[in-house]
Amino acid sequence: MYNFLPHTEAERQLMLAKIGVKSIDALFSDIPAALRQNMQYSVLPQQGLTEAELQAELQALARQNKGTELTCFLGGGAYNRFIPMAVNTIASRSEFYTAYTPYQPEIAQGTLQVTYEFQTMICELTGMDVANASVYDGASAVTEAAFMAMRTTRRHRILIANSVHPDYRKVLQTYANGLGEVTVETFDPLKPGEALNPNHPQAQKTACVIVQVPNYWGGLEETQSIRQFCQATGALFIVSAEPVSLGLLKAPGSYGADIVTGDIQPLGNHLSFGGPYGGYIATQNKYVRQLPGRLVGKTVDRHGKQCYTLTLQTREQHIRREKATSNICTNQALNVLKATVYLTLVGPNGLKHLANLSLQRTHALASALRKLPGVNLYKPGQAFFSEVALRFPVPVAPLLQHLEQEGILGGIALERFYPDAKNCLLIACTEMTSPSEIERYVEAVRKFLKLNAPPGTPQPPEILQQMEATC
């Protein structure tokens, strides 16, 4: 019973004697009797389970998640990527896994150096000078970056593109509602209209403009006009970027971003039904004192030996209390470790290759699907990266059901987030979606359209030549 508790009953008695009390109850005598008398659990199991029972229970729960047995074409901010074995081997080392926050640098050099290396890698990917030790996730990274921009500019208007991840926008809105005195306005980067006009009456009140590249549906946003608006008005330019894409795509720093954010889940972190992931925030040196969260710096010990420590802690809540840059008092250290090991193993060439692979496979799938009658891009004319939004000539709910029967998780129904995306699916490919699975996807859609296409739509061809050639 309770084999994580070490004491024998005899030891407990010895300890009580040393304390000088007769029973354990005496140690709880300061709790009002009324509270203790009412104490009972009605939902919890009375007895603990054995380890064998616990393992069986977890297995049974895992088996009920039938979704993992299907081929995953889901993306939308969480990506099914290959995780090299060494990533989890290192991350499951107790020395990392069961360590505490590195407040005592003399005995935490492992965690500290890993974090410093992570900060450097994020700077390299984003084209920024400094990166923090991570925040909760991509959503909190966008939110904290926006608040950072408000502190820097002393303004309270936030402009955010409607193509930013819907959850990220919701989280930003929640925090803004909480603080009050913040306006969050959404704009369409494809039709910005007055939003990006520097002469707009509210333009000079803008703290930041937030855009995501690639955006929620995989599209590559044109950022020139945003940069110009920011330069003209003094607003900060914030880019949220998926990190694998940065193996191939331009670093946001090179096109004028002041703050770059994103989620490190695709870098060696499990999907795990949504978390834990990790958010990164990188910026220019001049904004470092407004950067929320932990930072690791290089220094020396009293003998001059090079080492690492948490630094600039006066920005943080444990010192600055209500005047801190944020209330965040943790980071995603284990996720950071996984991302650092992942980027080390993959390297610059591997990352570029993975980005290109995802791009090529997504385009192969998209172009095959687009050859089917009635299938079009959600946003024609916008280049897309490794995720694509396609409009089908049929409602997507039955299409997804059909794909599911074929063993495929076919995509995210986009209308849930964008009312104009009727019959649209968001579809992602990675190195985990094999060419034959891509072929199977196209074939399943072809079959479905053949039976279900609305009257007047031309019938799809029997065999898709282009997929035969490529797979």
Added chain:
Amino acid sequence: MNAPLLNTPVLEPSIFELSHAGAQGVSLSAIGVDETPLESLIPPEFLRETAPRLPEISQMDAVRHFLRLSQLNHCIDKEFYPLGSCTMKYNPKVCDYYGMLDGLTRLHPMTPGHLSQGALKIIYTLQQYLADITGFDAVSLQQAAGAQGELVGIMMIKAHFAHIGDTQRTEVIVPDSAHGTNPASAAMCGYKIVEIKSGANGLVDLDRLKAALSEKTAAVMLTNPSTVGLFEKDILEITRLVHEVGAFMYYDGANLNAVMGQAKPAQMGFDVMHINTHKTFATPHGGGGPGCGPVAVTKTLAPYLPAPIADFDGQQYFLNEDRPLSVGKVKAFYGNFEMMARALTYIQAYGSQGLSQVSQDAVLNANYLKACLQEDYQVAFDQVCKHEFILTNAKQKVHDSHLNTMAIVKRLMDYGYHPPTVYFPLIVPEAMMIEPTETESKATLDHFVAAMKAIAEECRTQPELVLNAPHTTPVSKVDEVAAARNPNLNYFGQSAS
């Protein structure tokens, strides 16, 4: 480059120094489909011209680098961590089984509900268990950490007052002993922080509380047992006073490990609380995270919980998004699910009786350590403590005025222990806050006592030894001032683009 040569002033080279062009640590799939020229897929202005300077290194060399780094860390699986308020206890290895199950690790968060019933059941069941343990009516697991739980708790209070049209409440009262996140979280909700001074016994001073309370008060944030490790004996009176002015009581769940099975926060009169799963339910600390910060509330505040909440219709588990008064979403997807599965496993491992035993042993260990150390160190509050207690250097500084608490705890590292929490709570000068937790054996505690006594003796006889500590750690005392004066936060100084 290999491991550092003798006498080099570097413990472990940077991964960037180990890098050599052309090496790669993992093999990757081929493109697999006919490759289209990049330029015809992506307009050239989007394509990167300079590659990021990521490491290029073989797998063996990479593994050795990170393994050598791991050896420079102190960790709970190796040695005792007497960290007050931070609660470092044993993480049962059975909870790690999570990571071996594809059905959990490979589940995409947008998987339809009928294909993710196991995950939804985990969320739902943990919600039920936590409601039972805390005595509250409803629970959200979405929050990524305790600090985010705090923020959500205060947001819900604010949303409630907005909803009922009570616009005069602009203040949140926080004792000066509170965790720094309390004032920071309330400030992030736009509240003015009213700090109240604790009484000489470290507890809430009822008179000062009464003086601070008014129709402007939205909430009072309290930790119970308090941050000095004592149960607020007047808690029922405190919560009554706060409710009398129409304000809410916020419970900082940092110290829940001391009262599980002994008392329920809701019955103490609290309206909302957060839980740090790593403190009470042994999810891994991981060097700083990830966390998980469930929030539990009364019926009054339940409508404001973040959406979605897991629900069960008698047949299927599902995510209920229908929450019109919700403060909104605070985390992408559904929160740190892996931590939920681990916390659930932990609770199931103990069951109701076991959790009660957890708190009893945590309190027993703390009182035992206090009894063993009170001869040699000044105890800040001399009475029965809960799961933690505070010592000071008062008996040591008489030997040498430089023998501050930091010097004493740095010496503890030479004996193989992680220092206790120091200089917190702020209300006790030179605080050393010690929390042994329930998973430490009597033998471990006795060894720790011996080390503390040895240091007390050194302070008497050879204070220099203590003042220059640590001596046996991978690096000696770190120059944190220099690090802050000239921040070096990036290996390359500046980045490529």
